[in-house]
Amino acid sequence: MQKFIEKFRARYGTDPAAAACAPGRLEILGNHTDYNEGVVLSCAVAQTTCFAAVPAKGTVCRIVDFRDGSEMTFDLAEADAAPPKDGGRYIKGMALELIRRGAAVPGFDAAIESSVPLSAGMSSSAALETAAGLGLLKLANAELDPAELARAGQAVENGYLGLKTGLLDQFSSIFGRENAMILSDFRSVTVRRTVPLPGEYVFVVINSMKKHNLVDSEYNVRRRDCEEAASVMCQIVPEAKTLRDISWEQLNCARDRMHERVFRRALHVVGECTRVIEGARLLDAGDVAGFGRLLFESHESSRVNFENSTPELDYLVELAKSVPGCLGARLSGGGFGGITIHLVERARAEEYAKRVAEAYKMRTGIAAESIICALGGGAHTVTF
Ligand code: GLA
DSSP, X not given: OHHHHHHHHXXXXXXXXXXXXXXXXXXXXXXXXXGGTOEXXXXXXXXXXXXXXXXXXXXXEEEEETTTTEEEEEETTOTTSOOOSSTHHHHHHXXXXXXXXXXOOOOEXXXXXXXXXXXXXXXXXXXHHHHHHHHHHHHTTOOOOHHHHXXXXXXXXXXXXXXXXXXXXXXXXXXXXXXXXXXXXXXXXXXXXXXXOOTTEEEEEEEEEEEOTTXXXXXXXXXXXXXXXXXXXXXXXXXXXXXXXXXXXXXXXXXXXXXXXXXXHHHXXXXXXXXXXXXXXXXXTTXXXXXXXXXXXXXXXXXXXXXXXXXXXXHHHHHHTTSTTEEEEEEOSSOSEXXXXXXXXXXXXXXXXXXXXXXXXXXXXXXXEEEEEOEEOOOEEOOO
């Protein structure tokens, strides 16, 4: 952080007036449950994005990205213009959302730095929105409830960029806790509790390095299928509001009332909600192996029911069953490519990542990147 501030001074000749950092996140269990008002186990990671800014004259904003020295600019007065094509879209989107919520965000000169891998499924965009959101609130001398800040980030994705994502990414970045997962409830939009992972285990991220170019549209289509299933189920179970309220038995009884595809989508969401609660219970009871098996089950359900896996992701999860040291693995995040997470014995994590990457390279020709993840704390402003 100190280095980042020094680079900022060198660039702008002044201290930043506001600075903030926000981490990336891993979805551990609870795939596509957030927009169904369900439960999710997730964590923030040690990789973070930092944002620092000073007010500037006028409404034009400049942001330098210290990763490659590139510069982004946009005009806050042009609220209705098409979003910037570069990463400035997340920052402008967030500034507009804060203004909409009453914060007097001025024009600014800013800088960013990040160790969150881009487009990997670790929510680099949510980390950027959140860091910028916190920094700009400070610049505007305004405050926002943290859950509302998460909603502002979601609104950037939903309204400004047209991707109908849930709240998971921004929420995990804001509420992540050091050395623990969080069990979040997306009906009440609260963290129910933390769920520690025993110290002898780590999550290893292995990136398939391949992503469909249809990710966004497929995501929205899955969401529509879930809504369709929910509307059928709500007629049958009047007290239900979303798929979160439906049990496996209720869904199974209504199997003939919906398209077979829609049934499988709902089966995934209902199964994931159950696995989240069961997973937290198993960890409480010290049954890490049982928890690992749920990760494999979750992936299988993604593959068969939700169809958001890819051959590459499937192969990485297949490898997890034979390479020693792993207790469970699954795709993580939206799917359709991106990353897998592997629950691995800490002492074998490096060797494990190496062996999986080698086998993956042999089969696909692709060099997979891996990260042995530390569970980090949530987003915060920085004083210096
Ligand atoms: C993406 C979305 C989240 C969530 C996950 C799937 O990461 O941004 O809101 O829906 O996919 O669980």
